Amino acid sequence: MTQPHLPRRIVIAGGGTAGWMTAAAIARTLGPVAQVTLIESDQIGTIGVGESTIPPLVAYNRILGIDEAAFMRATQATFKLGINFENWRVAGESYFHSFGGTGKDHWSAGFQHFWLHGRDQGMAHAYGDYCLELKAAEAGRFAHLPDDRTNYAYQLDSALYARFLRGMAESDGTVRVEGRIAHVELDSETGDIAALLLEGDRRIEGDLFIDCTGFRALLIEGALHAGYDDWTHWLPCDGAVAIQTASVRPPVPYTRAIAHEAGWQWRIPLQHRQGNGIVYCSAFMEPDAALERLLATIEGEALVRPNPIRFQTGARRRQWHRNCVAVGLSAGFLEPLESTSIHLIQRAVLRILRMLPAGPVSVRDIDEFNDQQMTDMVQIRDFLILHYKVTDRRDSPFWRHCAAMAVPDSLTHRLALFRETGRVFRKNEELFAENSWVQVMMGQGILPQSYHPVAAKLRPEELAHLLQSLRDQVARTVDAMPSHADYIARYCNAQAPIAA
Numbered sequence: 001m002t003q004p005h006l007p008r009r010i011v012i013a014g015g016g017t018a019g020w021m022t023a024a025a026i027a028r029t030l031g032p033v034a035q036v037t038l039i040e041s042d043q044i045g046t047i048g049v050g051e052s053t054i055p056p057l058v059a060y061n062r063i064l065g066i067d068e069a070a071f072m073r074a075t076q077a078t079f080k081l082g083i084n085f086e087n088w089r090v091a092g093e094s095y096f097h098s099f100g101g102t103g104k105d106h107w108s109a110g111f112q113h114f115w116l117h118g119r120d121q122g123m124a125h126a127y128g129d130y131c132l133e134l135k136a137a138e139a140g141r142f143a144h145l146p147d148d149r150t151n152y153a154y155q156l157d158s159a160l161y162a163r164f165l166r167g168m169a170e171s172d173g174t175v176r177v178e179g180r181i182a183h184v185e186l187d188s189e190t191g192d193i194a195a196l197l198l199e200g201d202r203r204i205e206g207d208l209f210i211d212c213t214g215f216r217a218l219l220i221e222g223a224l225h226a227g228y229d230d231w232t233h234w235l236p237c238d239g240a241v242a243i244q245t246a247s248v249r250p251p252v253p254y255t256r257a258i259a260h261e262a263g264w265q266w267r268i269p270l271q272h273r274q275g276n277g278i279v280y281c282s283a284f285m286e287p288d289a290a291l292e293r294l295l296a297t298i299e300g301e302a303l304v305r306p307n308p309i310r311f312q313t314g315a316r317r318r319q320w321h322r323n324c325v326a327v328g329l330s331a332g333f334l335e336p337l338e339s340t341s342i343h344l345i346q347r348a349v350l351r352i353l354r355m356l357p358a359g360p361v362s363v364r365d366i367d368e369f370n371d372q373q374m375t376d377m378v379q380i381r382d383f384l385i386l387h388y389k390v391t392d393r394r395d396s397p398f399w400r401h402c403a404a405m406a407v408p409d410s411l412t413h414r415l416a417l418f419r420e421t422g423r424v425f426r427k428n429e430e431l432f433a434e435n436s437w438v439q440v441m442m443g444q445g446i447l448p449q450s451y452h453p454v455a456a457k458l459r460p461e462e463l464a465h466l467l468q469s470l471r472d473q474v475a476r477t478v479d480a481m482p483s484h485a486d487y488i489a490r491y492c493n494a495q496a497p498i499a500a
Contacts, residue, residue, distance in 0.1 A: 008033070008034045008035065008207050008208065008356075008358075009034075009035050009037070009205065009206040009207045009208075010026060010034050010035065010036050010037070010206060010207065010208050010209075010210065011037050011038075011039065011196060011204055011205075011206030011208070011209050011210070012036065012037065012038040012039065012209075012210045012212055013039055013181060013196060013209060013210065013211055013212060013213050013218065013219055014038075014039070014040055014211070014212035014213040014214060014328075014330075015038060015040030015162065015166070015176075015212070016040075016158075016162055016212065016214070016328070017158045017161060017162045017165075017328070017342060017345060018212040018214075018327050018328025018329070018330075018345045019038055019040060019162070019210075019212035019327075019328075020038070020161075020162045020163075020165035020166045020169060021162075021165055021327075021342075021345050021346065021349055022210055022212060022327055022345075022348075022349050022352070023036055023038045023165070023166075023169035023174045024064060024165040024166075024168045024169040024172070024174075025060075025063075025064060025349045025350070025353060026349075026352070026353065026356075027168075027169045027172035027173050027174045028064050028065070028168065028169075028172050029353055030353075030356075031172065031173065032173065034356075035173075035175075036169070036173065036174040036175070037174070037175045037176075037177060037204060037206070038169070038174055038175070038176050038177070039176075039177045039179060039181065039196060039198065039204060040176065040177075040178070041178060041179055041180045042178065043180065044180065051155055051156060051157065051158060051268045051270065051275040052080060052083075052153075052155050052255045052266070052268050052275075052336070052339040053080065053153040053154050053155070053156065053339055053342050053343070054099070054153045054338070054339050054340065054343050054431075055099050055151055055152060055153045056343055056346060056347075056431075057153055057154060057342060057343065057346060058152065058153065058154075060346045060350075063350075064168070066168075069491055069492050069493075071164060072154070072156075072271075072488070072491070072492045073492045073493060074160060074161075074163075074164040075154070075156040075157050075160040075161045075164060076156065076157050076160060076270045076271040076272045076273075077154040077155060077156035077157075077270065077271065077492075078154070078155045078156075078251045078253065078269055078270055078271060078484070078488060079142045079152050079153075079154065079155075079253045079484060079487075079488070080099075080152060080153040080154055080155045080253060080254060080255060080339075081098060081099055081133040081134070081136055081137040081142070081150075081151075081152055081253045081254050082096055082097050082098035082099050082133055082134065082137055082254050082255075083096070083097045083254060083255045083256070083257050083338070083339070084096050084137075084254055084255070084256050084257070085097060085257050085259070085387070085440075085443060086256060086257065086258045086259065087258060087259040087260070087393075088257075088259045088264075088387060088391060088393075088443070088444060089390075089391055089392050089393070089443065089444050089445045090391075090392050090393060091259075091393065091395065095128075095439070095440075095442075095443030095444075096128055096134050096137065096138070096254070096439070096443075097338075097436060097439050097440055097443065098128070098131050098133040098134035098137065098151075098435075098439065099133050099151040099152060099153065100131065100132065100133045100150070100151030100435070101131070101151075101435050102115075102127060102128070102130050102131040102134075102435050102438070102439070103115060103130040103131075103467075103470050104466075104470060105434075106454055108452065108454050109423075109451075109452035109454050109455065110422075110423075110424065110434050110435070110438065111130065111435075112127070112422055112438045112442075112448070112451070113422055113451040113452040113454065113455040114451075114455045114458070114463065114466065114467070115127055115130070115467070116422055116448060116451040116455065117451055117455035117456055117458075117463065118463055118464075118467050121460060121463065121464075123460075123463065123464045123467060124467055125467070125471060127438075127439075127442060128439075129471050129474065130467070130470045130471055130474060131435075131474065132149070132150070132474050132477055132478065133150065133151055133152070135474050135475065135478045136150075136253065136477075136478050136481055137252070137253050137254040139478055139481075140250070140252055140253065140483055140484050140485075141253070141478055141481035141482065141483055141484060141487075142253045142481060142482070142483075142484040142487050142488075143480075143481040143482060143487055145477070152253075153339070155251070155255060155268045155269060155270055155275075156270065157270055157272075158342070177198070177202075177204065179198035179199060179200065179202060180198060180199045181196050181197070181198060181213070181218055182197050182198060182199045183196075183197040184196060184197075184218065184219055184222065184223035185197055185203075186223060190322075191322060192322045192323040192324075193206070193209045193219060193223065193224070193322065193323055193324055196209070196219075207323065208323055208324075208325070208356075208361070209323060209324045209325075210324070210325050210326075210327055210352070211324055211325065211326045211327065211330040211331075212327050212328050212330060213330050214328065214329040214330060215311065215329050215330070215333070216330070217316070217326065217329075217330040218330075219324050219326075219330070220316060220318075220319070220321060220324050220325075220326040220330055220331070221316070221330070223324075224321050224322060224324055226316050226317055226318040226319070226321040226326070227316065227317035227318065228312075228314055228315070228316055228317065228332070229314050229315050229316075229317055230312055230313075230314045231313045231314045231315070231381055232312060232313050232314070233405070234313075234381065234385050234405065234407060234408065235313040235334070235335060235381065235384055235385060235388070236281045236283065236388075236398075236401070236402070236405075237263050237264075237279045237280060237281045237313070237335055238281060238282050238310060238311060238312060238313070239279070239280050239281075239282050239287060239290065239308070239309065239310050239311070240277055240278060240279045240280070240308075240309045240311070240335075240336075241277060241278050241287075241290055241291050241294050241306050241307065241308050241309070242275070242276070242277040242306070242307045242309065243276050243277065243294065243295075243298060243302055243304060243305075243306045243307065244273050244274070244275055244276070244302070244303045244304050245273060245274050245276055245298050245299060245300035245301060245302055245303060246273060246274070246300040246301045246303060247269065247270075247272070247273055247274050247300060248274075248299050248300040250483070250484070250485035251269030251270065251271065251274075251484065251485060251488075252269055252484065253484040255267070255268050255339065256268075257337060259393075260278075260280075260293065261284075261285070261395070261396035261398060261399070262280050262281050262284040262285035262290075262396065262398040263278065263279045263280035263281055263285065263290075263398070264278075264279050264337070265277065265278045265279070265293075265294065265297065266278075266279070266336065267299075271488065271492070273300075273303060274299065274300060276294065276298050276299075277294070277336075278290050278291075278293060278294040279335060279336070279337070281398055284396070284397055284398040284401070285398075287308065291306055291308070294306070311333050311335070312333065313333055313334060313335055313381075314332055314333065315331070315332035315374060315377045315378075315381075316330070316331050316332050318366075318370050319331045319332070319348070319369070319370055319373045319374070320365075320366045320369045320370055320373075321366075322361075323361055325348070325352055325369070326348075327345055327348045327349060327352075328341075328344075328345050328348075329341075331344070331348060331373065332344075332377055334377065334380055334381060334384060335384065337384050337387060338380070338383060338384060338432075340380050340431070343431065344373075344376065344377065344380075347373070347376055348373060351369055351372060351373065352369075355368065355369055375428055375430075376430070376431065378408075378410070379427075379428075379430040379431065379432070380431060380432070381408075382407075382408060382410055382411040382414070383431075383432050383436070383437070383440070385407050385408070385411055386411065386415070386437075386440055386441065386444065387440065387444065388402040388405075389402060389403065389405065389407050389411070389415075390415065390441065390444040390445060390446060391403055391444060391445070392445055414437070415441070415446065418437070418438075418441050418446060418448060419446050419448060419449060420448070420449055420450065421448065421449075421450055421451075421452075422448035422450060422451045422452065423452070424437045424438060424441075
């Protein structure tokens with residue numbers, strides 16, 4: 001058997017959340033098998049507004065052996081049970097996209113079919129009444145339950161998360177190099193990246209290079225020209241402004257996404273402050289107007305200056321090209337509506353670890369990585385488009401544009417299938433499960449025209465008992481939970497600002 005080429009020299013260009021998530025995972029998993037070097041400059045800022053996450057991050061932290069309470073103290077995190085969408089279908093109404101399941105599925109059909117039949121019989125309450133995470137969020141409660149029955153994520157300070165991971169990575173052998181990348185040196189024979197040249201003439205060689213340079217994409221695009229697919233014709237928002245404010249009330253266990261006439265705003269409560277931001281489409285709202293609207297609606301004293309961000313929604317055509325892998329914003333950008341940015345970093349990092357070669361890079365590994373990453377992004381893209389396309393809002397040019405725009409065939413099929421039959425099929429281990437699609441499609445105004453015949457098999461008294469028992473179980477569990485703020489204070493030994 002051929003001995004592997006060890007140790008491998010893995011060079012990460014850029015820090016921030018993407019860089020340090022990558023470094024921490026590789027260093028902890030491979031230890032001395034790989035030499036990990038991370039290059040970053042204190043002179044270059046990071047986007048750093050990724051404050052809201054989704055449940056797979058819980059598993060990611062467990063893989064790395066991270067103590068949850070210590071992590072939450074270090075990142076000033078709160079728990080997150082879902083997202084409250086306000087003004088999306090029509091102004092003045094809201095719905096909740098919760099984590100976890102609703103009701104109880106049958107192997108042949110999801111719970112929505114039984115709920116729809118119960119609704120026809122006049123015996124079903126609101127769909128959300130059968131969801132533990134939704135009712136706990138509404139009540140401002142949280143607790144870890146036996147058998148991991150609570151599905152949750154975190155609302156965190158991404159800059160503090162990067163700092164936390166940096167400490168882990170460096171303790172596991174990662175070497176941080178301070179400096180700005182001045183030039184990417186390519187091998188004249190292979191076209192691969194040979195080294196990164198830093199200002200001051202320092203040269204960093206490597207075998208595998210990971211591009212975490214953000215929107216600049218210095219390696220994957222600047223040097224290797226991997227190409228970029230622009231998706232703004234489906235996701236037209238292209239600007240954002242973020243600002244942090246002092247907390248004015250105890251944190252709720254959910255993120256708020258509040259639609260406005262040309263986009264939406266976020267509110268994300270942490271232990272020590274609140275994250276706020278506005279996302280807008282510059283074709284329908286000027287940047288100054290977006291900033292003015294944000295500042296007029298924030299709560300609490302502003303702690304920093306507003307941070308304007310311009311972006312182009314889309315994906316790098318080849319996120320692994322030659323001996324370079326793009327992770328984070330250098331790989332593409334999907335707006336933060338469903339809090340997927342950190343998740344896409346996580347997916348890329350875990351795939352790198354699964355496909356990391358001992359010798360020369362396999363072209364088949366590269367192709368498989370690119371196919372899986374693009375599949376993830378396309379599926380998330382369609383889920384985001386759903387929020388804009390399926391709406392009854394016609395009160396502004398932006399919303400009329402969104403309602404009229406053509407959408408990908410893959411999304412058209414999903415919408416038609418659910419509208420006609422109430423069915424949702426999850427493909428290729430995609431991120432958003434059946435209940436996520438059901439909650440958002442019904443929340444945006446689609447009520448299926450029919451449901452699976454297995455639901456009608458239950459006698460009326462059986463269906464009534466099923467629905468009532470599920471609802472009662474949720475209510476009893478939520479009633480026994482402590483308040484979210486009290487639970488964090490005990491669990492994380494949180495300081496006073498959490499109860500501001």
